[in-house]
Amino acid sequence: MKNSIEMKVKRRRTLLLALTLALALPFSTASASGKDGTAKIAASVSVVRANGDVVTPMGAGVWDYLGQRSTSSSENPSNYVYSTGGDFKYKVVSGPGGGAWYQLREYDPDNADDIITDPYGYSLFYLYPGDTLIYRGISGAVDGDNKKAEFYVKEGFSGSATVQYWD
Template sequence: MCTLLLPFSTAFASGAQTAGAGEWDKLGTYTYIYSSKPVYSSGGDFRVCLSSSAGFSLTIHLYEDDPGSNQDEYVGANYFSPGECHTFKNIGKFVDGDNRKAEFYAYDYSGKYVTVTFYD
């Protein structure tokens, strides 16, 4: 008889979503028309993935949400095919406010339902 021993992580058993250093932390999956809700990022790099079931390609713009009368800051844009991900690099300059976080949201002009997943 042969026994196979596999390492077991308590983080995995508890359902934790936080990845280790150098790995992506999933911030959530959101479906929207025109604009997603903002998600919090601590800086570094930020990843956006378009759902593989999108059925169409489009350009997604990334903005940093600034509350009140402050104008939202434009981070950049990428053209996405279904299932494709793009990484926005070195976005630490957008970290601000009392919470020391950047609040990023996706925006597109398609007028269609779009589903994206954000990673930090």
């Protein structure tokens, strides 16, 4: 009789633990799209607060420079760069000296632009001039007939900044 009660208690503890772990997952990462209809694509993200190429890319082993562009304050800009996926990075060259919020997006002419997030669902990063953001495993953003992603950086302030892109 005593073993039967102990077994029931163990089962209940196990069930409670399983439920607790299931509910501990962030709900923001369980959703594939945002409230505004924008799709979200997760990638491993690193912020590098150093000058120079201190992080090497996965794959071919060298970063391909894609150019310098102004940031955008609206969706569907024309100043995007093409990426084949894999690893992607951008560096804030100029912008507010006190830092600002930046967000990487993938341009989609036929629907809302995709927002690139980290694995936890965060997409906005507070960066200073000189900071570099590196995205690992960003191939999920590649789409369209050209089999490329069209990336741009949207800033969260009035004004603009300049960023450099690498693929």
